[in-house]
Amino acid sequence: MRNKKLAPCAARRLAAGLTLALLPWLAAAATRAAPPDLIVRNGSIYTVRGETAWVEAFAVRDGRYVATGTNAEIARLAGPKTRVLDLRGAMAMPGINDVHAHPLDGGYEDLYACNFAPSSTFEQVLARVADCAARAEPGDWVVGGAWSSTMLAQVSTPAALAALDKAGAGHPVLLRDETFHNRWANSEALKRGGITRDSADPAGGVIAKDPASGQPTGLLKEFPAFLALERQIPPRTQARQLAAARAAGATMNACGITGVQDAFSSEAALAIWSQVDRDGGLPFHMVASLSAMPSAFPAERTGLALVEAREQYRGANLRPDFVKLFLDGVPPARTAEFLQPYLPDAEHGAHYHGHSNFTRDQLVDLLVQLDRRGVPAKMHATGDASLRLALDAVDEVRKRNGMPGQRHQVAHASFIADADLARFRALNVTAEISPMIWYPTGLGMATAMAIGKERAERIFPVASLLRSGALVAGGSDWPAGQPTANPWTGIEGLVTRRDPFGAIPGALWPEQAVGLASALRIYTINSAEAMGMGRETGSIETGKSADFIVLDRNLFRIPAGQIHETTVKQTFFRGRQVHPRAE
The missing domain is CATH 3.10.310.70 (Diaminopimelate Epimerase; Chain A, domain 1)
Structure with a gap:
C-alpha cells in the first residue's frame, strides 16, 4: 500500500504523542545517566494515580520526577550532591490545582x-x-x-x-x-x-x-x-498590582496550590502575570481565562482581539489558553437563568426565570470560532437553564467542528437537571465546581430566599456527575464567596456536605457526598486535566513536573471533620521549595 503523507497538524500531533509516550522511558534512561537533584523519602506519599497509589519515596531532577518507589530503590539513585528530604512518615501528595480563582x-x-x-x-x-x-x-x-x-x-x-x-x-x-x-x-x-x-x-x-x-x-x-x-475609580498602579500578584502567589503556595486557572483575566492582569513570570517569580502553573467582556479601560483588548494577541503574554509558567464567558449572573440576585421560575416577588412577579446573556445562536457562533482556534471556553452558568444552553451550544459545535474538540468548562455547574448529567461526558465538557462557596453557607441561604429551600439544597450533584463519567474539577473562586484560597475546607465539604466550621448546621444533599480519594482527585489530576495540563502536573508520576506538598497529617487517618484543619508544611513547584520561602 502506498504511504500517505501526514498533514502538518497531524504530524505535529503524532510527534507530540510519541514524545509523551516516551517520557517515562526517557526519564528512566536519564536517571541512569545522572543522579537526581532531590530525593524525598520515608513518607506516606499519595501519588493520586500511577502504578500504585502510595509510595515511600521519589526522585527529582531538573524539576521533574524521575523515579518513584521504595526507600531502598530510590536511595540507590543518590549522588554526592543529591539533597535528601526525610519526611519522617509525613504525608505528601501532588500540589493542589485550583481551577477557578481570581488571585490578582x-x-x-x-x-x-x-x-x-x-x-x-x-x-x-x-x-x-x-x-x-x-x-x-x-x-x-x-x-x-x-x-x-x-x-x-x-x-x-x-x-x-x-x-x-x-x-x-x-x-x-x-x-x-x-x-x-x-x-x-x-x-x-x-x-x-x-x-x-x-x-x-x-x-x-x-x-x-x-x-x-x-x-x-x-x-x-x-x-x-x-x-x-x-471606570471612575483611580487605576491600580503597576507597583501595587505587582505586589498583589506576588502576595497572591505566596498565599496560594501556603495553601498547597501549585496550579491555578485565573477565572477572569483582563489584558492588564495578563500583563502583570506575564511580567511576574518573566521575572522568575510566578510560583505556580497559571492558565488564564481571557476576558470577553467590555473593559473598564477602553484601550484594553477583549474577546477575539485578545485571543489573537495572547501569545505575547505566554511564558514558562503562564498559559493564556481559555476565554471567559458569562452566560448568566447569580441566583440570589435573580440574574441566573432557571428552568423553573424564581419565587414570586414584587419586582419580577410569579413567573420569572431569569435570562441568559446570550442567545443560542450567539453562543454557538462564538464557541465555533474559539473551538476552531484551539481555545476552550470557561462558561459561567449558575442556573440550570443557562447550563443547558451551554451544553446545547457545545453539542452544535461538536456537530460543526467534530469530536472531541476543545474541552470547554461550565464554571460553577451549580444546578443541573437530571437529563443533562450524562451530557458532560458525551460532549467532553468539564463540570467545574467551587465547594468552598456552596457547602452550607450564607450564599446558600441567599439562594434559598430566591428559589426556595428545597431547590437550593439540590446544588452540585457531584456524586452523580462522577458516576456519569464526567470530568469534575475543583476551585475556590477566591476571593469570591470566602476570604481564603484554602482548598481543605472545600475538600472536607465534598466528603461531608457540611459546613466545616459548624456555623450553619445540617448537611446539604448528603447523598452527593464523595469519598476522600475522589475529592483529592477533583482537586489535583482532574483540575489539571480540565486546565489542559494533565500530562504536565496533577499526580506524582515519572516525567511530570515535581509539584508536591507535605502535610501536617495523613488525610486518610483522620476523621473527615478535621480535614479543614490541615496545614501545608512545605510546597514544592518544579522541584523548588516555594513555601515556606527562605528569608
Missing part, C-alpha cells in the same frame, strides 16, 4: 482594600466603611467587600443609602458582595458614575431604584450596571 483580586484586596467578612452584619459593614473612610486620603475611593447576598433587599433602600453616605464621610464608596456580581454604591459614587433616576438598565445589568421616588438605591446588579462607576 485576592492579593490586591488583602493588601489594599476595605475588607470585611461576608458574615458581617449591616451595622458591622457600616462601621468598617467609616473606619476606612477616616483613614482615606482626600479624593480616595473606599472600595472593598464582601457583604452577604442575604442583604440584597436590606441595602436597596433610601435609608441604607443614607447610612452608607454617612459612613463614607464624603468619599465615594463601592462595595462588592461575596459573589462579585453585585455592588453597593453610595450617592457620591453614583454621581461620579452618572447614574440618576433617568438611567436605564444596561443590557445584562440592573440599576435598582426606589419604587416610591424612582431614585437609585445604590444597589447595582451585574457588571454592566456598575461599569461606569468602575
Whole structure:
C-alpha cells in the first residue's frame, strides 16, 4: 500500500504523542545517566494515580520526577550532591490545582482594600466603611467587600443609602458582595458614575431604584450596571498590582496550590502575570481565562482581539489558553437563568426565570470560532437553564467542528437537571465546581430566599456527575464567596456536605457526598486535566513536573471533620521549595 503523507497538524500531533509516550522511558534512561537533584523519602506519599497509589519515596531532577518507589530503590539513585528530604512518615501528595480563582483580586484586596467578612452584619459593614473612610486620603475611593447576598433587599433602600453616605464621610464608596456580581454604591459614587433616576438598565445589568421616588438605591446588579462607576475609580498602579500578584502567589503556595486557572483575566492582569513570570517569580502553573467582556479601560483588548494577541503574554509558567464567558449572573440576585421560575416577588412577579446573556445562536457562533482556534471556553452558568444552553451550544459545535474538540468548562455547574448529567461526558465538557462557596453557607441561604429551600439544597450533584463519567474539577473562586484560597475546607465539604466550621448546621444533599480519594482527585489530576495540563502536573508520576506538598497529617487517618484543619508544611513547584520561602 502506498504511504500517505501526514498533514502538518497531524504530524505535529503524532510527534507530540510519541514524545509523551516516551517520557517515562526517557526519564528512566536519564536517571541512569545522572543522579537526581532531590530525593524525598520515608513518607506516606499519595501519588493520586500511577502504578500504585502510595509510595515511600521519589526522585527529582531538573524539576521533574524521575523515579518513584521504595526507600531502598530510590536511595540507590543518590549522588554526592543529591539533597535528601526525610519526611519522617509525613504525608505528601501532588500540589493542589485550583481551577477557578481570581488571585490578582485576592492579593490586591488583602493588601489594599476595605475588607470585611461576608458574615458581617449591616451595622458591622457600616462601621468598617467609616473606619476606612477616616483613614482615606482626600479624593480616595473606599472600595472593598464582601457583604452577604442575604442583604440584597436590606441595602436597596433610601435609608441604607443614607447610612452608607454617612459612613463614607464624603468619599465615594463601592462595595462588592461575596459573589462579585453585585455592588453597593453610595450617592457620591453614583454621581461620579452618572447614574440618576433617568438611567436605564444596561443590557445584562440592573440599576435598582426606589419604587416610591424612582431614585437609585445604590444597589447595582451585574457588571454592566456598575461599569461606569468602575471606570471612575483611580487605576491600580503597576507597583501595587505587582505586589498583589506576588502576595497572591505566596498565599496560594501556603495553601498547597501549585496550579491555578485565573477565572477572569483582563489584558492588564495578563500583563502583570506575564511580567511576574518573566521575572522568575510566578510560583505556580497559571492558565488564564481571557476576558470577553467590555473593559473598564477602553484601550484594553477583549474577546477575539485578545485571543489573537495572547501569545505575547505566554511564558514558562503562564498559559493564556481559555476565554471567559458569562452566560448568566447569580441566583440570589435573580440574574441566573432557571428552568423553573424564581419565587414570586414584587419586582419580577410569579413567573420569572431569569435570562441568559446570550442567545443560542450567539453562543454557538462564538464557541465555533474559539473551538476552531484551539481555545476552550470557561462558561459561567449558575442556573440550570443557562447550563443547558451551554451544553446545547457545545453539542452544535461538536456537530460543526467534530469530536472531541476543545474541552470547554461550565464554571460553577451549580444546578443541573437530571437529563443533562450524562451530557458532560458525551460532549467532553468539564463540570467545574467551587465547594468552598456552596457547602452550607450564607450564599446558600441567599439562594434559598430566591428559589426556595428545597431547590437550593439540590446544588452540585457531584456524586452523580462522577458516576456519569464526567470530568469534575475543583476551585475556590477566591476571593469570591470566602476570604481564603484554602482548598481543605472545600475538600472536607465534598466528603461531608457540611459546613466545616459548624456555623450553619445540617448537611446539604448528603447523598452527593464523595469519598476522600475522589475529592483529592477533583482537586489535583482532574483540575489539571480540565486546565489542559494533565500530562504536565496533577499526580506524582515519572516525567511530570515535581509539584508536591507535605502535610501536617495523613488525610486518610483522620476523621473527615478535621480535614479543614490541615496545614501545608512545605510546597514544592518544579522541584523548588516555594513555601515556606527562605528569608
